[in-house]
Amino acid sequence: MSGPVLARRGFLSATAGLAAAMTLAACGDDGGTQTPATAGSSAPAAQSWSFTDDRDKKIEQPQVPSRIVAQVGAAAALWDFGVRPIAVFGPHKLKDGSKDPQVGNVDITKVQGLGNVWDEFNVEQYIALQPDLLVSSMYIKGTLWYVPEKSKDTIEQIAPTAGIMLTGKSATEVIGKYEELAESLGADMRGVPEAKARMEAATKELAQFKDLKILMASGGADAFWVVNPPEYPDIVHLTQAGLNVVTPSKVDEGGFFQTLSWENADEYDADVILYDTRTQALKPEEMMKKPTFAKLPAVKAGQLYPWNAEAPYSYQGYADFLENLVANVKKAKKLL
Incomplete structure (x- = not known):
């Protein structure tokens, strides 16, 4: 490979x-x-x-x-x-x-x-x-x-x-x-109709957050990855529902994300940061030890919320993912 x-x-x-x-x-x-x-x-x-x-x-x-x-x-x-x-x-x-x-x-x-x-x-x-x-x-x-x-x-x-x-x-x-x-x-x-209805209801709620600028990212030991929305089914769904998700200005080969050094983790401002929760990604407390990341407006305001980057592709999986996302983003306010 x-x-x-x-x-x-x-x-x-x-x-x-x-x-x-x-x-x-x-x-x-x-x-x-x-x-x-x-x-x-x-x-x-x-x-x-x-x-x-x-x-x-x-x-x-x-x-x-x-x-x-x-x-x-x-x-x-x-x-x-x-x-x-x-x-x-x-x-x-x-x-x-x-x-x-x-x-x-x-x-x-x-x-x-x-x-x-x-x-x-x-x-x-x-x-x-x-x-x-x-x-x-x-x-x-x-x-x-x-x-x-x-x-x-x-x-x-x-x-x-x-x-x-x-x-x-x-x-x-x-x-x-x-x-x-x-x-x-x-x-x-x-069980499909009920789960599908939950997913659709949570999706409709996302439009109320259209004024918030949202950054979706993952942290590694030596890199900060900013994801490119069109390449991910979950983020395509979020943007189609009205969320304003940051698109990196330059993406790596393959088009999936832009890799930044931690010194450049402040490349993009956002009102909300959604962080990758998978086991291989850094946890918020680990990322906040990086000075540039810690100074970001969303981090300072406590508007750092989990992103289930591989939620199951089922109506039940997405109903759970979207309901949790709505509950978290409802706590956020515009910073920029």
Whole structure:
């Protein structure tokens, strides 16, 4: 990986032979679970299945997939729609053993973990699970998030893969694609209307904050990243709803953000700063040790609020995200 992929990994993320592994799978080691893919579903086993993903790839199976493995963001979205993956990969467990927020409502005691950090994916365990389908989001078309390049070819030989594109789309579009996938898998959609109504109500409330200038950023040990709104589904949703989010004047290769040194963290003024809450990002108290950041008007006024940068792409996930955002920004006042 190079260029924008490496850059994005720095911001956001921070095998044995195939024949031997297939032998292991043939011995019947399926990870000790036969968990169905959907909860409250009675999709006929003999029903054929097809789905066209965001690579414009039509995936066809003689039966509806029931043994699904998903990257944590995809797993969180599918879980809220009623689909129950048997395994996940990507950040799902913190150092103390508790659940990483990125995995959403997924019960990590009921799924197998195939890897918790970047470039970690246990291919032997994956094969032994005998999966029917792998699902992941994509920031770059054709590149499945958290599927390691070194083992991609092997992974794609084991089971079909589905990719859901994030970049350049609104949250509503991404959620709609996950909804389509969940429906095709036979998920019980009874909770969708209520969650969708909550999301729509919270979205309407955002227009009242249109006069506030909002900066969305993430802090690292040596860099301060200012995100570029058009590249992120959640920020596209916020700007379409009326929020005035700072757009950096110059973005790095790949277009996702502008990297600033901490000495230049005051490049952009704002009434409100929304900070990345993921585990790899600096916490507010750590960022406030940087003198230039501490002097920013929004920081001095205490108008520094959390940004759930990878909220699950479900109506429930976005209802929670937007309701919390509205509650926080209601406390802010115009400073500039």
